[in-house]
Amino acid sequence: xxxxxxxxxxxxxxxxxxxxxxxxxxxxxxxxxxxxxxxxxxxxxxxxxxxxxxxxxxxxxxxxxxxxxxxxxxxxxxxxxxxxxxxxxxxxxxxxxxxxxxxxxxxxxxxxxxxxxxxxxxxxxxxxxxxxxxxxxxxxxxxxxxxxxxxxxxxxxxxxxxxxxxxxxxxxxxxxxxxxxxxxxxxxxxxxxxxxxxxxxxxxxxxxxxxxxxxxxxxxxxxxxxxxxxxxxxxxxxxxxxxxxxxxxxxxxxxxxxxxxxxxxxxxxxxxxxxxxxxxxxxxxxxxxxxxxxxxxxxxxxxxxxxxxxxxxxxxxxxxxxxxxxxxxxxxxxxxxxxxxxxxxxxxxxxxxxxxxxxxxxxxxxxxxxxxxxxxxxxxxxxxxxxxxxxxxxxxxxxxxxxxxxxxxxxxxxxxxxxxxxxxxxxxxxxxxxxxxxxxxxxxxxxxxxxxxxxxxxxxxxxxxxxxxxxxxxxxxxxxxxxxxxxxxxxxxxxxxxxxxxxxxxxxxxxxxxxxxxxxxxxxxxxxxxxxxxxxxxxxxxxxxxxxxxxxxxxxxxxxxxxxxxxxxxxxxxxxxxx
Numbered sequence: 001x002x003x004x005x006x007x008x009x010x011x012x013x014x015x016x017x018x019x020x021x022x023x024x025x026x027x028x029x030x031x032x033x034x035x036x037x038x039x040x041x042x043x044x045x046x047x048x049x050x051x052x053x054x055x056x057x058x059x060x061x062x063x064x065x066x067x068x069x070x071x072x073x074x075x076x077x078x079x080x081x082x083x084x085x086x087x088x089x090x091x092x093x094x095x096x097x098x099x100x101x102x103x104x105x106x107x108x109x110x111x112x113x114x115x116x117x118x119x120x121x122x123x124x125x126x127x128x129x130x131x132x133x134x135x136x137x138x139x140x141x142x143x144x145x146x147x148x149x150x151x152x153x154x155x156x157x158x159x160x161x162x163x164x165x166x167x168x169x170x171x172x173x174x175x176x177x178x179x180x181x182x183x184x185x186x187x188x189x190x191x192x193x194x195x196x197x198x199x200x201x202x203x204x205x206x207x208x209x210x211x212x213x214x215x216x217x218x219x220x221x222x223x224x225x226x227x228x229x230x231x232x233x234x235x236x237x238x239x240x241x242x243x244x245x246x247x248x249x250x251x252x253x254x255x256x257x258x259x260x261x262x263x264x265x266x267x268x269x270x271x272x273x274x275x276x277x278x279x280x281x282x283x284x285x286x287x288x289x290x291x292x293x294x295x296x297x298x299x300x301x302x303x304x305x306x307x308x309x310x311x312x313x314x315x316x317x318x319x320x321x322x323x324x325x326x327x328x329x330x331x332x333x334x335x336x337x338x339x340x341x342x343x344x345x346x347x348x349x350x351x352x353x354x355x356x357x358x359x360x361x362x363x364x365x366x367x368x369x370x371x372x373x374x375x376x377x378x379x380x381x382x383x384x385x386x387x388x389x390x391x392x393x394x395x396x397x398x399x400x401x402x403x404x405x406x407x408x409x410x411x412x413x414x415x416x417x418x419x420x421x422x423x424x425x426x427x428x429x430x431x432x433x434x435x436x437x438x439x440x441x442x443x444x445x446x447x448x449x450x451x452x453x454x455x456x457x458x459x460x461x462x463x464x465x466x467x468x469x470x471x472x473x474x475x476x477x478x479x480x481x482x483x484x485x486x487x488x489x490x491x492x493x494x495x496x497x498x499x500x501x502x503x504x505x506x507x508x509x510x511x512x513x514x515x516x517x518x519x520x521x522x523x524x525x526x527x528x529x530x531x532x533x534x535x536x537x538x539x540x541x542x543x544x545x546x547x548x549x550x551x552x553x554x555x556x557x558x559x560x561x562x563x564x565x566x567x568x569x570x571x572x573x574x575x576x577x578x579x
Contacts, residue, residue, distance in 0.1 A: 049073030063119030310371030510534025
């Protein structure tokens, strides 16, 4: 909502700017401007600063750069005009005001360079530099005027109370030394600020080094003029060109964001051609002219930002030259841009790009949320399988160390008992029958334990476990294993059960005469393939064992495929990432 502006604030700057422009119109009528600039050139300087200052103030009312530029232009125009009027009228008051107003331009120029482009004195050193110049121009200027004697043929200034040329000269030297020192320090600060900035920030700060060059030339003009009584013509013209160019360059940078809005139209076309979230970041980076742009989406269920794949992103982490802009819609977070800090100088561009891409950002947020949920699902499934495998291993160990050991012990005791009844054939036959049943039960128990979790897999690896598994298969099985090292336990367990379950299906349903098992690591995947020459017709649908194998393989981000045309055998292939 627009705020009402008091009359003084509403009319003060336009009146001041009008005075500056009026003085610029009158400047060509004057014999010569300050720092030996010709009247026409001085008029161009005034026009440049006042008009550019008005543009900055109209575009960014809170930016102090605009008032500083207007103040410089007014001082440049009004000061010489008052001085000329004082000469023609003989007014001491006009002489004093004209001298003081002209010198105030130095403070305004230094302040304009120091606050560019953010409109604030950012560091303590900036404030010290501007303060030193203000001290030299205001209090020391007042002291200088108190001791300044009148020039021959010119009216004295109204403050000339203690006319003393020696004291006035000393104060003048002190002023020049302080001003030159501060201007050189500012030149160094601006140059270092530009050098340390990111490439995108440099595109905003590039007028600053030009301003630094102008301050160096201005300092050189002060020194040469004091020592020789005049300034080299080339230096004066170079200084005039800098005075005219610097404000124009500053305004060009300030309005660049408005011109950059044309890139929003390109963003609209890009999103129309390809609205998918996968291409959104690149489209936004082009629209914002920031190839380093990072995009994160807000996931309300998890209460954090994430990338498009659902991985958490910390948008609060501070890094030099980086900034974060949060994108809200309908009162809630949607996304965040992590971008070059120079884009903070173009908030309208950020807002326009965010508004244009609002729908795509919402779609991207939904996709990121879906990926996050899928990741949770995969993690949950992996935890379930891990818990199941751990329980299988525990059961296999308990059977091996408990029931299986007791049955072996009972078999040995029955052997000893059979020897004691060797003279009783009937009793001996009964004992032998019990031993046979016990051996059969022990074999079944061993098969059960191997089916739950083969101990050889944990102890010796996948290859020996598969060799033992194939040796017990009811049909001939060709086994080909090409593995250089052991794999993670979860991968070995998955591969084992793929082979085990598939060979079980071969023996029960395929009516096959032979089978083939191939295991290898290829292109970063563990590939397990089992094929038979049976009747085919297998499927992963429903509650079959193949469906359980698919779940196990997919829990490791793998894929299980089955080819089983009727009458042409079955081929089961599992691919599990292992790189």
